[in-house]
Amino acid sequence: MKLRTVRAIFFKELVVMLRDKRTLLAMIGIPIVLYPALLVVTSQVALMHISSVEESTSRIAVKAGQDPTVARWVSALPRVELVTMEEPEIALLDGDVDAVVVVKQRAEDVLERGGSLLIVIQYDSTEPRSREAAHRLSKGFRTTQTRLLEDRLAKAGITLDFVTPLKLQEMNVAPAARIVGTLLAAMLPMIMVLMVGIGAFYPAVDLTAGEKERGTFETLLSTPVTKFEIVCGKFLTVFCISMLTGLLNLASMAMTFTFHLSDLLTKLQVGPEKAPVQFPLGTALLMILLLVPLALFVSALMMSVAVLARTFKEAQNYVTPFFLLITIPAGLAGMPGLELSAMLQFVPIVNIGLLFRDLLTDRATPEAVFSVLLSTSVYALLALVCATWLFQREDVILSEEKGVPLTLRRSRITPRSEPTVGMAITLYTVILLLIFYVGVYAQSKHILGGLLITEWLLIALPTVALLWYLRVDLLSALQLRSLRLDGALAVVAIAFSWLVLAFQLGIWHSNVLPMPEEMAKQYLQLMHLDDTNLVVLLAVIAVSPAICEEILFRGAILSGLEKRLPAWLLIPVVGLLFGVFHLSIYRVVLTGLTGMVLTYVVWRTRSLWNGILLHFLFNASAVLVASERIPETLTLAMRNLSATQAGLPWWLIGLAASVMSAGIGYLHLRFPGPDHGASE
Amino acid sequence: MIRTDRLRKVYFPPRSAPVEGVKSATLTVEPGEIFGLLGPNGAGKTTLLRMLGTIIVPTSGHCWIAGLRTDQNPDAVRQHIGFLSGNTKLYGRLTAREELRFFGYLHGLSKERIQRRTEELAEILGMQEFIDRRCDTLSTGQSQKVSIARVLLHDPEVLILDEPTTGLDIMTCQTILTFIRNAKHSGRSIIFSTHYMTEAEILCDRLAFIHHGEILATGAKESLYEKTGTTNLTDAFVRLVTDANAVPS
Numbered sequence: 003m004k005l006r007t008v009r010a011i012f013f014k015e016l017v018v019m020l021r022d023k024r025t026l027l028a029m030i031g032i033p034i035v036l037y038p039a040l041l042v043v044t045s046q047v048a049l050m051h052i053s054s055v056e057e058s059t060s061r062i063a064v065k066a067g068q069d070p071t072v073a074r075w076v077s078a079l080p081r082v083e084l085v086t087m088e089e090p091e092i093a094l095l096d097g098d099v100d101a102v103v104v105v106k107q108r109a110e111d112v113l114e115r116g117g118s119l120l121i122v123i124q125y126d127s128t129e130p131r132s133r134e135a136a137h138r139l140s141k142g143f144r145t146t147q148t149r150l151l152e153d154r155l156a157k158a159g160i161t162l163d164f165v166t167p168l169k170l171q172e173m174n175v176a177p178a179a180r181i182v183g184t185l186l187a188a189m190l191p192m193i194m195v196l197m198v199g200i201g202a203f204y205p206a207v208d209l210t211a212g213e214k215e216r217g218t219f220e221t222l223l224s225t226p227v228t229k230f231e232i233v234c235g236k237f238l239t240v241f242c243i244s245m246l247t248g249l250l251n252l253a254s255m256a257m258t259f260t261f262h263l264s265d266l267l268t269k270l271q272v273g274p275e276k277a278p279v280q281f282p283l284g285t286a287l288l289m290i291l292l293l294v295p296l297a298l299f300v301s302a303l304m305m306s307v308a309v310l311a312r313t314f315k316e317a318q319n320y321v322t323p324f325f326l327l328i329t330i331p332a333g334l335a336g337m338p339g340l341e342l343s344a345m346l347q348f349v350p351i352v353n354i355g356l357l358f359r360d361l362l363t364d365r366a367t368p369e370a371v372f373s374v375l376l377s378t379s380v381y382a383l384l385a386l387v388c389a390t391w392l393f394q395r396e397d398v399i400l401s402e403e404k405g406v407p408l409t410l411r412r413s414r415i416t417p418r419s420e421p422t423v424g425m426a427i428t429l430y431t432v433i434l435l436l437i438f439y440v441g442v443y444a445q446s447k448h449i450l451g452g453l454l455i456t457e458w459l460l461i462a463l464p465t466v467a468l469l470w471y472l473r474v475d476l477l478s479a480l481q482l483r484s485l486r487l488d489g490a491l492a493v494v495a496i497a498f499s500w501l502v503l504a505f506q507l508g509i510w511h512s513n514v515l516p517m518p519e520e521m522a523k524q525y526l527q528l529m530h531l532d533d534t535n536l537v538v539l540l541a542v543i544a545v546s547p548a549i550c551e552e553i554l555f556r557g558a559i560l561s562g563l564e565k566r567l568p569a570w571l572l573i574p575v576v577g578l579l580f581g582v583f584h585l586s587i588y589r590v591v592l593t594g595l596t597g598m599v600l601t602y603v604v605w606r607t608r609s610l611w612n613g614i615l616l617h618f619l620f621n622a623s624a625v626l627v628a629s630e631r632i633p634e635t636l637t638l639a640m641r642n643l644s645a646t647q648a649g650l651p652w653w654l655i656g657l658a659a660s661v662m663s664a665g666i667g668y669l670h671l672r673f674p675g676p677d678h679g680a681s682e
Numbered sequence: 683m684i685r686t687d688r689l690r691k692v693y694f695p696p697r698s699a700p701v702e703g704v705k706s707a708t709l710t711v712e713p714g715e716i717f718g719l720l721g722p723n724g725a726g727k728t729t730l731l732r733m734l735g736t737i738i739v740p741t742s743g744h745c746w747i748a749g750l751r752t753d754q755n756p757d758a759v760r761q762h763i764g765f766l767s768g769n770t771k772l773y774g775r776l777t778a779r780e781e782l783r784f785f786g787y788l789h790g791l792s793k794e795r796i797q798r799r800t801e802e803l804a805e806i807l808g809m810q811e812f813i814d815r816r817c818d819t820l821s822t823g824q825s826q827k828v829s830i831a832r833v834l835l836h837d838p839e840v841l842i843l844d845e846p847t848t849g850l851d852i853m854t855c856q857t858i859l860t861f862i863r864n865a866k867h868s869g870r871s872i873i874f875s876t877h878y879m880t881e882a883e884i885l886c887d888r889l890a891f892i893h894h895g896e897i898l899a900t901g902a903k904e905s906l907y908e909k910t911g912t913t914n915l916t917d918a919f920v921r922l923v924t925d926a927n928a929v930p931s
Contacts (some may be wrong), residue, residue, distance in 0.1 A: 006787065007787070010787035010788060014773070017775070017780070216774065217768075217770070217771035218770075218771050218772065220767065220769040220770050221769075221770040221785075224735055224763065224765035225760060226758065226759075226789060226790070227757065227788050228757050396738045397693075397694070400732075400737070
């Protein structure tokens with residue numbers, strides 16, 4: 003990939019987009035006008051409404067027979083007008099009167115004999131005027147109540163304080179940031195996703211289907227640039243415009259709220275008096291950081307959808323439903339009571355929406371930020387792989403037929419001898435997600451069964467199925483053709499020497515980064531499972547991973563990445579992917595290194611069987627050692643060996659290192675390794 | 683120079699049976715030669731030229747451009763090609779000068795070289811008065827000149843022109859025909875498709891008739907007249923098509 007080319011395409015597309023009024027309107031016009039307008043209009047309407055209700059006079063009907071006492075109290079209240087009606091209850095429902103006071107007893111009699119007078123206030127809760135009337139009445143009657151009580155107590159020679167030992171006063175001390183946050187949190191996430199989507203929408207359509215329609219795509223294809231460079235340049239443009247739209251929205255919103263919201267809050271008497279309202283800077287920065295993967299994801303997806311269309315209009319028809327589809331999960335964030343659980347952290351769009359909300363209300367945890375950032379980036383990567391794949395298909399790029407040009411029929415796919423990088427990345431991420439959602443759950447229900455399901459159904463099956471569907475030659479992609487006895491023997495030597503070295507590395511590793519006790523215990527428990535048959539244990543922990551994980555890593559992923567990466571990068575990358583795959587920060591180093599050893603062996607010998615053998619020996623030995631089911635003499639010998647804190651004695655480490663070097667040296671000398679010349 | 687060996691392209695439309703766009707095309711175009719590809723609409727001219735231009739990948743067969751095999755290094759191959767067709771339009775929102783600068787960059791030319799070539803080509807093609815105008819405001823003739831400048835900018839050895847004169851007025855056609863002749867004199871290999879027989883008669887050194895994806899005959903026009911017993915290309919073509927249809931395949 004030539005950066006110069008990507009840059010040229012990027013700048014050209016940016017110029018082309020910025021010379022279009024529609025883009026400018028969506029990108030700059032909407033945010034600049036929308037928020038101030040939104041705030042001014044809503045606050046004006048709210049204030050007008052409140053003041054009109056507050057300043058109006060409530061019309062009250064009193065139904066108290068011949069007794070004038072209650073009516074007298076009511077008419078003494080401020081902003082209350084006493085009206086007389088034939089049937090006040092009906093008038094209340096018709097809105098001719100705001101509240102009705104019903105008293106069935108004679109007030110004077112009841113009060114005189116020291117009783118309690120029942121006063122019913124009828125009102126219509128759907129009418130703001132009626133609610134206000136009921137509120138005024140209750141307040142007025144409470145004052146009267148206090149006065150009457152005071153009179154009675156005075157007669158008995160008791161003070162009011164005596165019967166009210168507690169005085170209650172509520173005071174709202176929520177920080178202004180949180181009040182603003184709660185207000186914003188209800189609507190901001192949806193608006194942000196919406197804005198990023200609106201920002202990406204037009205460029206995504208214009209630079210793909212629009213370009214096809216205007217007949218300039220073929221001009222671009224006739225130049226010495228690769229499809230990948232074209233995708234990158236265009237994608238960067240869509241992403242930048244989407245990001246800019248998001249940022250402008252965020253800025254406009256922050257300014258609007260900083261300058262006008264405190265005003266509004268004071269008027270509405272929501273927050274503490276005259277609270278200075280500011281959009282917290284740290285939150286804003288975090289939100290910008292989160293906008294990046296969100297915009298990446300949305301841009302790549304929209305481009306993938308839009309490139310399927312031949313014309314601008316057709317693309318709009320495809321992208322619009324998709325656009326609505328992403329706003330629904332964003333809207334979920336406004337749902338009260340929906341928590342950003344570990345599961346939801348991995349659901350695209352929803353996770354960003356909920357995290358935005360939590361950030362605004364000061365409830366977000368660093369872990370949540372990290373996993374949302376990570377998972378959204380993974381989705382963005384997948385979407386980008388998808389877009390690249392679509393751009394590389396000439397039936398998509400040059401289609402002249404109506405409708406979606408894409409065919410997924412297997413017979414139309416060109417057979418190939420090894421998977422592409424895109425396939426390898428897709429497999430890796432999809433399986434990672436499958437394990438996260440299904441595997442972890444299954445293992446929590448039943449550890450051994452769950453592990454079997456994970457290995458065979460979530461790792462091996464999708465790998466083989468995808469390769470088969472995409473017509474990749476399984477035997478050559480998985481390197482199942484050759485197996486040499488001398489190679490296998492060298493691999494056995496490497497397996498046992500690496501076991502010793504890994505044991506020692508494990509001891510050092512736990513000195514630096516000790517595994518939490520709880521986790522170590524679980525891990526050991528798995529190895530023990532005393533009541534489990536040893537054969538079953540080996541089948542689950544040694545045989546299954548050796549076959550299934552090798553098919554994925556040293557099979558599909560290695561052959562997918564091999565042609566694109568030099569060996570010095572290929573082996574660490576596959577090893578690291580293998581390490582990360584175990585979803586634990588405490589295991590990433592050791593499994594990563596083991597992954598590198600496995601990768602080297604398969605890469606050099608061109609045979610997956612060697613990887614399976616090495617993986618099996620390694621896991622099986624670990625099971626046997628941990629479950630203490632090896633011959634007693636050997637256990638004793640091992641105890642003696644590892645008696646010291648520092649671990650194994652130096653001579654053993656040295657021996658292991660020499661054997662391992664010899665094994666690797668043998669493979670290096672006697673095996674041809676990858677032959678790029680022969681692979682055409 | 684251009685050389686192809688049994689190029690074949692099969693399309694798989696999503697909702698119908700596979701279509702053989704080009705059946706088995708073998709031809710050679712020498713430097714300084716104009717090769718005409720003649721045939722009715724839908725004969726497979728565009729498909730063949732797109733394969734030569736590495737815009738689509740052949741289903742089977744091979745193709746060499748300037749000594750490079752197109753399936754092995756398509757990006758390097760395009761460095762030696764100037765490709766012009768009805769589908770290679772200009773970016774309307776760029777000016778002619780920006781257009782040339784952009785395509786210059788994509789061909790890996792330096793800034794200075796792009797500037798120099800732009801001036802040269804503007805002079806030769808007479809584009810000075812509209813070089814700084816946006817392409818969506820240009821007339822058809824002016825746009826066509828900008829397109830020619832784009833094709834020549836990187837001085838390609840091979841020109842692939844797909845119906846470059848279709849739908850153009852007489853004056854613009856002349857511009858194109860002059861451009862093709864000049865390109866021949868500067869030693870480029872030119873392959874161009876057309877369904878105007880007279881245009882081909884005047885310009886081409888050698889010709890191929892293509893019909894239903896099949897090359898019916900190749901050669902200089904005299905040899906084609908001789909072969910079919912006719913005196914002009916239209917008659918020759920009709921004869922070849924009639925003969926081809928008569929033979930049950």
